[in-house]
Amino acid sequence: MSLFPEIIRIMAYVVGVLAFVGLNAAFLVWLERKVAGHIQRRIGPKEVGPFGVLQPVADGIKLISKQLVVPAQADSLLFRLSPVLTMTLAVTVFVVLPFGPSLVARDINIGLLLIFAFLSINVLALFIGGWGSNNKYAVVSAIRAVSQNVAYEVPMLIIVITMVMITSSMNLNVIVSQQGNLLQWHIFPWNGSILSPLAFLIFFVCTLAETNRAPFDLGEAESELVAGFHTEYSGMGFGLFFLGEYASVFVGCALASILFLGGWQCPLGIMPGVHWMLIKTYLLVFVVIWVRWTFPRTTLYGLLNLSWKVLVPFSLVILLVTAAQLKMPWPF
Amino acid sequence: MMPLFTVEGLAGLLFFVFVLLIILGALAATHAADLIRAVSGLALCMVGVAGIYYFLGSPFLSLMQILIYAGAICIAIVFAVMLAEPQGVRKFRRRHPIAGAGGLVASALLTWGLASLALKTAWPQAPEQINPGALEDVGRAMVTTFLVSFELISLVLMIVIVGALVLARQGRSRAGPEKSSNS
Numbered sequence: 001m002s003l004f005p006e007i008i009r010i011m012a013y014v015v016g017v018l019a020f021v022g023l024n025a026a027f028l029v030w031l032e033r034k035v036a037g038h039i040q041r042r043i044g045p046k047e048v049g050p051f052g053v054l055q056p057v058a059d060g061i062k063l064i065s066k067q068l069v070v071p072a073q074a075d076s077l078l079f080r081l082s083p084v085l086t087m088t089l090a091v092t093v094f095v096v097l098p099f100g101p102s103l104v105a106r107d108i109n110i111g112l113l114l115i116f117a118f119l120s121i122n123v124l125a126l127f128i129g130g131w132g133s134n135n136k137y138a139v140v141s142a143i144r145a146v147s148q149n150v151a152y153e154v155p156m157l158i159i160v161i162t163m164v165m166i167t168s169s170m171n172l173n174v175i176v177s178q179q180g181n182l183l184q185w186h187i188f189p190w191n192g193s194i195l196s197p198l199a200f201l202i203f204f205v206c207t208l209a210e211t212n213r214a215p216f217d218l219g220e221a222e223s224e225l226v227a228g229f230h231t232e233y234s235g236m237g238f239g240l241f242f243l244g245e246y247a248s249v250f251v252g253c254a255l256a257s258i259l260f261l262g263g264w265q266c267p268l269g270i271m272p273g274v275h276w277m278l279i280k281t282y283l284l285v286f287v288v289i290w291v292r293w294t295f296p297r298t299t300l301y302g303l304l305n306l307s308w309k310v311l312v313p314f315s316l317v318i319l320l321v322t323a324a325q326l327k328m329p330w331p332f
Numbered sequence: 333m334m335p336l337f338t339v340e341g342l343a344g345l346l347f348f349v350f351v352l353l354i355i356l357g358a359l360a361a362t363h364a365a366d367l368i369r370a371v372s373g374l375a376l377c378m379v380g381v382a383g384i385y386y387f388l389g390s391p392f393l394s395l396m397q398i399l400i401y402a403g404a405i406c407i408a409i410v411f412a413v414m415l416a417e418p419q420g421v422r423k424f425r426r427r428h429p430i431a432g433a434g435g436l437v438a439s440a441l442l443t444w445g446l447a448s449l450a451l452k453t454a455w456p457q458a459p460e461q462i463n464p465g466a467l468e469d470v471g472r473a474m475v476t477t478f479l480v481s482f483e484l485i486s487l488v489l490m491i492v493i494v495g496a497l498v499l500a501r502q503g504r505s506r507a508g509p510e511k512s513s514n515s
Contacts, residue, residue, distance in 0.1 A: 117395040120403025131368050143414050
């Protein structure tokens, strides 16, 4: 392995991933505001550019040009570290996401594990941001975010273990290539587990909760907590949290489409490629946005009860049934 | 000494970066005045250790290190801190005059002991490259060769969980004896 091509390769991937994360966030901000507008019978942004598509650019320029204010009593080290850490973790995860048969930065054997390893630190980044702000609203929000993330990581990982049992691989590209056409998708009960539609539902709900999206966005409940853990952040500090949030929404939906909906494979088995990955993922992202503007926010107790009393037992049942089914091929 | 500007040379440089992360993280974990800063230092240290595992060709162990220690243990500590410590309380603790010197001596002895052990032991030559990921091997070893220790560890964890539940229930029934019956 010689050095020069390797460095070019790494730089190409870093630039590509960063560009994608930025464009993804810009597109999702625009999509979110447009969808929200239409759901609420208004038209959303329309002034900047055709259909308002340049609105995120204008917002970005505004954010970049603003001053970064560190509150006087805040823990300035943790306060500055938090948005950078959030962004870094979100970008790191993109390294193993397969966008196409060969369009993946590092095709490692345990890609699935890498994603969950790095996403599990994400909540620590949110917490030190909220704690370091030295603001009551931010601390309450950070505490909520931690308990919520801990609660929803459990059913999510159980579902992922179930999927690993079915696919017997943690390599995301291998998992995708097992699902050549529509009938082989893991979401259908005849592939692997009879409970996989339920598994998909639980995974999706957990994705919503893990990315702090409505109806589980208690960490940012505007009516009670101003803006949650990023209350004190101005300019691009806030912007980085935003980029990180949209990147994790994308990663969650991409994982759902890889595990259950065949990733970059075409439903009909013709012309697989990056376009299918993007179509499936953005359809799921659209559902995430749709859910946000349709359902009101839950309460904290409702949220924790849903995880510990409903999702955890159900995901354990799915795990057991799938294990039994894999050992005793059906009919039982 | 390997030339620096090759892939292997830069990887060797990364080794020192990871060592630096471990040392900085450990110093932050033990010396920070603020508990949350200490936890962040611990997480940094764990990430450094994970980097060393990755450097030594065991990506699975490295990612498990991040998932369990940086992801789960540090979050559990944060959980405990946020339940127990009100914000803004800093620890001001006067050390005993000889505590510093004693600690220095003890750590010097420990370092000397470990270093002499490491130098005297005839280490087996590390294999060139264990198969990448080695996930299946780990799984197979856990349910065959190391089954008893694996089960014993899970038994210990089970006891811990049941004990924690018992303690939590006791605390709750004392607070509200009427409510516990209809829950």
